[in-house]
Amino acid sequence: MMFAIWLPLLIGISAIGGAIGSNYHTDFNLPNSDSKVVQDALKSGGNSEDAGWTAQIVFTSPNGTDDPAVKAAMEPFFAEVDKLDGVKVVSPYSSEGAGFNSMAKPISFAQLSVTERSQSATIKLADKIQEIGDHVVRPPGLEIQYGSQLFAGFALPESEILGILAAVMILMVAFGSVLAMGLPIGTALFGLGVGAGLLGVLSNAFGMPEFSPQIAAMIGIGVGIDYALFIVTRYRENFHAGMEPEDAVVQAVDSSGRAVIFAGITVMISLLGLFIIGLSFVRGLAVASAVSVLVMMLAAITLLPALIGFAGRRVEETSRAAAIAVAAFVVLAMVGVFTGVPLGVALLGAFALAVVVMVVSFLPFGRALRKHVPHHRQKPREQQFWYRWSRLVQRRPWPPLLTGIGILVILALPLFSIRLGFGDTGNLKEDNTARKAYDLMAEGFGAGSSGPLFLASTDPSITPEKAKLVDAALAADKDISFFTPGIEVSEGTWFWQAYPTSSPQDVGTTDLVTRLRNTELPATGVDVRVGGSSAASIDFADYLAGRLPLLIGAVLILSFLLLMIVFRSLLVPLKAVILNLLSVSAAYGIIVAIFQWGWAKDLFGIGKPGPIDAWIPMMLFAITFGLSMDYEVFLLSRMKEAYDRTGDNAEAVADGLAVTARVITAAALIMVCVFSAFVLGDDRSLKLFGLGLASAVLVDATVVRLILVPATMELLGDRNWWLPKPLKRILPTINVEGHHDAAPDPELESVPI
Secondary structure (H helix, E strand, O other): OOHHHHHHHHHHHHHHHHHHOOOOOOOOOOOOOEEEEEEHHHHOOOOOOOEEEEEEEEOOOOOOOOOOHHHHHHHHHHHHHHHOOOOOEOOOOOOOOOOOOOHHHEEEEEOOOOOOOHHHHHHHHHHHHHHHHHHOOOOOOEEEEEOOHHHHHOOOOOHHHHHHHHHHHHHHHHHHHHHHHHHHHHHHHHHHHHHHHHHHHHHOOOOOOOOOOOOOHHHHHHHHHHHHHHHHHHHHHHHHHHOOOHHHHHHHHHHHHHHHHHHHHHHHHHHHHHHOOOOOHHHHHHHHHHHHHHHHHHHHHHHHHHHHHHHHHHHOOHHHHHHHHHHHHHHHHHHHHHOOOHHHHHHHHHHHHHHHHHHOOOHHHHHHOOOEEOOOOOOOOHHHHHOOOHHHHHOHHHHHHHHHHHHHOOOOOOOHOOOOOOOHHHHOOOHHHHHHHHHHHHHHHOOOHHHOOEEEEEOOOOOOHHHHHHHHHHHHHHOOOEEEEEEEOOOOOOEEEEEOOOOOOHHHHHHHHHHHHHHHHHHHHOOOOEEEEEEEHHHHHHHHHHHHHHHHHHHHHHHHHHHHHHHHHHHHHHHHHHHHHHHHHHHHHHHHHHHOOOOOHHHHHOOOOEEEEEHHHHHHHHHHHHHHHHHHHHHHHHHHHHHHHHHHHHHHHHHHHHHHHHHHHHHHHHHHHHHHHHHHHOOOHHHHHHHHHHHHHHHHHHHHHHHHHHHHHHHHHHHHHHHOOOHHHHHOOHHHOOOOOOOOOOOOOOOOO
C-alpha cells in the first residue's frame, strides 16, 4: 500500500517539476555596510557596472603590450566584450585605464565590471567572453588569461554517487546480505528522487542558490541511509529474536522509528536555525536542506516498512553471485569515477559486469556461485567487543573522560585564532586560467591588483580640492600599490580605485581597509566609503561572525529543550549539548590548522594558507550539530529503553552502547565518505567544507560516542534520568524508545552491523 503511494508520488512530483521548471538563483545581497553604501551610491549615480564585481583580461607579450600587433588584436576584443549585457570594460589603452600597464614587466590588463551575480549566468558570461577571446588573431607570443572568480569555474564533485557507492560497500560488509543492504539504499534513492523534484518546485517560491540541490542531496543521502539503517537493524534484531516478520517490522518502527522522527526534527531545527543569519540565500539553503531531511525521515518510517515487507524472511539470504556482483559493480564504478571516465559510462560498465556475474551463476558450471553466503550467529552480548569496551570504560571512567576531553580540547585550540574571510584565485590549480591571471597580475602589479578597492563619496560638501585630499591620503599609504585619482562619475558622486599591495585574502588587506575607514579617510574631512569585492568580503565575514553566536545559542537552547522533553531528563540533554559543541569546536580547530595555518596543506591540495571562508562555520555548525544529535538520540534512546526495562544504569549504558556502537560507526563511516568526496575537488571552499564535515562526524562518532558518553553516563549514574518534579508535571511524556511489552531476549538482540 505504502509503496503504491511513494511510486506515484515520485513520478508525479518529477512530472510537476518538469512542467513548472526550477528557478534556482543566488540572491546575494550585502548586509548593511560600507560596501553596500558604495554599491548603492554607484547604482544611484547610473554606474551600475561600477557597482558590480571586477574581473580582468590579462595579457602579456615578449614584444611588449604596446606593440602595434598586440594592440590591433586586443582592442577589437575589448570592444566586443564591452557590448555584452552587464559588462563594462576599461581598456589599458584608454586614458581611464592608463595605470593598467606594468612598467616593470610587459604585462597589461583590461578591467571588467560585471553586474550579474547569478552563478549560472556568470558561468555563461565567462564562457562567452572566453569564446570571443578564442577567435582573437594572436601575434606570436601573445598570452591571454582571464582573472577573478568569474573565470575560476565551479564544479561540485560527484559526492552523491560516491556516497552511495561507499554506502553500498560499507553496508554489504556490515550486513553480509545484498537484500538487507539494498533496503537503506533503495529508501534513500526514493527519497532523493522525491526531494529533488520537490526542491525544483519550491525553488520558484524561495530564493534557493544554484548549488542547493547538491548540498541538499549530500545531506539527504547521509541522513536517509542512516535513518533506514537504524530501522533495518532493529528489524533484524527482532527477526533473530524469533518474531514474525510483520511483528518485527511493527516493533522496529514503534521503537527505532520514533527515534528517527525525533532525530530528524533535531536536524531540521539545526538547519532552520540558519534563518537567524538574515540573508536570503542562506534561508533558501536552509529550506532546501530541511526539506531533504524531512522527505528522508518520512521515507524511513513509511516507505521502508513496505520494502521490508517485500523482503520478509529473505532479508538474510544472499547468494555468492549476488555478493560478487555488488562488489564488482562498486569497485568498477569507483574506478571509473576516480579515473575521469564519464559517470554514465562508468555506471553502465559496472552494471554490465554485475549482470555478467549473475548470468554466469545460472550456467551449469556456476553452481558454486548460487550457494548462499552463510549467516553467522552472534555471540551473547556479554562476549561482544562493544559490550566489553563499554564495561572497560565504565570500570574506570575518569581516565577515559579526561583523555577524551583532552583530545577534543587540543583539536579545538586552533579555533581561538580563526580568521574569517574568503580565499582568492591564488589558491586555484596552476593550470586554471584564473590562477595564471592572478600570477601575472601579481608579477606585474602586486599581489593585491586582482582585488581592487572601490571608494565612493556622496558627501555634499566635496569639491575638487577636497577630492585631492583623498588622493593624497591614498598616495601616502604604503600598502597601496597604485590608485586612480578621484573622478566625479555623476553629479554629487565621486569615485576612486585603489590597488592594495597584499592579496585579497591576506590579513594585510583587512588591516588596510580598516585603517582607511577608521583613520586615514576621516582625517581628510570627506565622507568616503570603501567597497569593492575585497572590502565586501571583509564586511560579509564581520556580519556572519556577529550572527554566528545567535545561531549557536538558538540551536543549543532548542535542542536542549527537545531532548529534555524526549528523555525526561535534565542532565542527559545538558551533557549531550556540551559534548556535541565540543566535537564541532574540534572540527573548527582542524580546518583552521590545515587551511589557515597551512599544516599538511600539500596533502589536501591547498594552494596557500588563508582565512576560513566566512560561510563555512555557520553551515558546518548547523549540519554537524544536527547530525551529532542524530547519533545522540539513537544511542540514548537504546540506553533509556534498557534502563526502563532493568532499572540498572550501568547495565543500560553497556547494553545501549553494545547494540548501537557498530551501527553508529557504520553510519558515520558512510557520512565521512559522502563528505570526503568534496575534498577530492579543486575548489578550496568545497575542500574546506567537506573536510570540516567529515572531521566533525568522525570525531563525534569515535571520541564522543564511544568514550565520553559511556564515561559520563557511568559517573552520573541514576542522576542521568533525574528531572525536577515541577518539570515532570509540565512536560509531556513521549516514549521515544517505544513500547517494550514484547522485548527481544537480550542475549539474542544484537545482530551484525
